[in-house]
Amino acid sequence: MSTLVSAQYSEKGGVGKTSITTGMAATAAEDGARVIVVDADPRASATEELGVVVGPQTLTLNDLLYVPEDADPVDPAEAIGDVLLPAGEHWPGTVRVIAAERQLAHRETDPHAIEGRLARGLAALDGEADLVLIDLPPRAGGKLVTTGLTAATHVVIPTMLTTDGYSGVAHARRSLRLIRQGANPGLTYAGIVRSIVPRESDRRAVHDQIDTDLAEDFPGEVVAVQITEYAIREDARYTSFPITRAPGREAKILADQYRALLDHLRSTGGIRV
Ligand SMILES: Nc1ncnc2c1ncn2[C@@H]1O[C@H](COP(=O)(O)OP(=O)(O)O)[C@@H](O)[C@H]1O
Ligand SMILES: [Mg+2]
Known part of the structure; x- marks a missing residue:
């Protein structure tokens, strides 16, 4: 069985990409999977939540992608092992992380053809992980997004029930089309995930309206599971704890939702866009 490599993508920030990434990592690991989380966002929120502390000597995704000006490039198929770090102490031992750091932002304008390096590195790990989750920055295309979407087998687009969330979906779908017309024709689009959805008591008419717009404008794309x-x-996030080990009923509900989303990813045949 080949490894599921899922990228969480929207061009808007704050829609739950990172939380979905770490939530699925937590449930998959708790259920026995060997998981790798790739943090492709220079803000490094996934890295922090996974309890990885990046010091001056720590190797990150930046080191995997970087090509020195005056030396031969290192083959990412060989370097990938060096950038895999164990997740923090609260996380299951089967979770490993390719961390982000601020310097990663420079790869966005890197003059070299780096976009295939993560894909090549991950391919060399074949059999070492059951699930790879790629947390993307909120950007319209660009080298880091392209790097992630080139390495992915699947992509989901998280959205909030807000105007911003909606426009993030529309733009992400366009980038997705471009990637499928070029670097990654086999990329499976797993749909739109409604995330950070207000509970009934906090729900307003505008949330219902955007929910309806999503269903009407992107028919067949909205995943039944919502967060x-x-x-x-x-x-x-604050305590670098997996949601599966957080106390209380609400943590349990969230963990079940992330697990259900992962089940959807594993079973979807993909959506045409
Ligand atoms: N289901 C949720 N319920 C409450 N807060 C959430 C939920 N999902 C995410 N958040 C919070 O919303 C903020 C943005 O989420 P995040 O996952 O970082 O989004 P993104 O990666 O798209 O920027 C974070 O502070 C996060 O903890
Ligand atoms: Mg994020």
């Missing part, structure tokens, strides 16, 4: 807004999510 509810619960404050415990923020605790997970």
